[in-house]
Amino acid sequence: MSNNTHLNLLQLGSFFFGTFWVSIALILYCIQSHGVPSAGPWLVKTLKVCFWLYAGCALLVVVFQYHVIFDEEHLPVTECMPAWILSAYPFLALGPLATVLEYSQPQTSAIPIMVGGIVFQGLEWMTAFIMYTIYFTRLINSDLSESKRPGMYVAVGPAAYTSNTLVALGVHAPKVLPATFLGITSVPTGDLWKAFAVPAGMFLWLLGFxxxxxxxxxxxWWYKKLHFMLNNWAFIFPNVGLTVALIQIGKVLDSDGIKGVCSAMTVALVIACIVVAVMNVGAVWRGDVLWPGMDEDVEDMEGHGQKMRPD
Incomplete structure (x- = not known):
């Protein structure tokens, strides 16, 4: 592999650095859900600090990642994939994280977290919206190879998690926001926030679907050629956001039908997660992934016709 090719792979692979920060956000999410009910007020304060530290790190990641990509790489529109959104993924989990943190925080901390969740999620959504335009152009002008089609599910994530954020923050708004927040005195501000946020979340959920x-x-169209590649994990995470957002919508509408659909989606996701995990382990064991020339980077490598398997 030439030095130029190796550099290009590193630059293209940098899109996936954002997923590391999503993992950090999900760890904080789980600490809030499982740790706070059993711990003292010290954990609530710790999570508040962690939220803002994470937000600052996420902002630096998004700025510098896209700066490097824009400055060092010239990617053709005909090669656009939803993975180009991944550098903004650190903000994808900030909105949902804010929704679980705010109700355990004192009001002086909950309001900034709520506002932060909205604005950071908004940055992620607008970045994704811009990338959606480029992605549509690619779908209209060129075909997707079989190996890249699972990555299409990445496009579900921004709309799904933004929908979840809007609905959840809207539901919590009457409890978190003072009645005269923003100087509005004609109606309780929390109720007004909920009235706008919940329909907006429903609007975005259908886009994600x-x-x-x-x-x-x-x-x-390609199931007969199905084999494991790392982007097969896109079957899981974006669709989890779609399911969680629909669960929020089902709760706020108190719809038994929607709740039943959510149960079916949850079962399907659990099965899919197990299948993908088993395929992942098998692929690593056989050397089909994580080996030079045997992964999704094979199409970007010089001499990719000569694949290298471990002995």
Whole structure:
């Protein structure tokens, strides 16, 4: 592999650095859900500090990641994939993280976290919206190879997790926001916030489902060629956001039908997660992934026709 090719792979792979920060946010999410009810007020204060530290780190990641990509790499529009959104993924989990942190925080801390969750999620959504435009251009102008089609599910994530954020923050708003927040005295501000946020979340959920349907329609065309690649994990995380957002919508509407659909989606996700995990272990054991020339980077390597397997 030439030095230039190796550099290009590093630059393209840098898109995936954002997923590391999503993992950190999910760890904080789980600490709030499982640790706070059993711990003292010290953990509540710790999570408040962690939220803002994470937000600052996420902002630096998004700024510098895209700076490096824009400055060092010239990527053709015809090669655009939803993975180009991944550098903004650290903000994807900030909104949902804010929704679980705010109700255990004192009001002086809960309001800034709520506002921070909205604005940071908004940055992620607008970045994704811009990338959606480029992605649509690619879908119209060129075909997707079979190996890249599971990555289409990544496009579900921004709409799904933003929907979850809007609905959840809207539901909590009457409890968190003072009645005269922002100087509004005619109606309780929390109720007004909820009235706008919940319908907006429903609006975005259907967009996420549309991306899910597009990706799902493309899968049957290549199922006979199905083999594990690391982007197969896109079957899981974005669709978890779609499911969690629908759970929030089902609760706020008190709809038994929606709750039943959510149960079915949850079962399907658990099965999919187990299948992908087993395929992942098998692929590593056989040397089909994490080896030079045997992963999704094979199409970007010089001499990719000569694949290298471990003995």
């Amino acid at each position: 549309w991306f899910f349907a597009l990706a799902t329609m493309s899968v049957p």
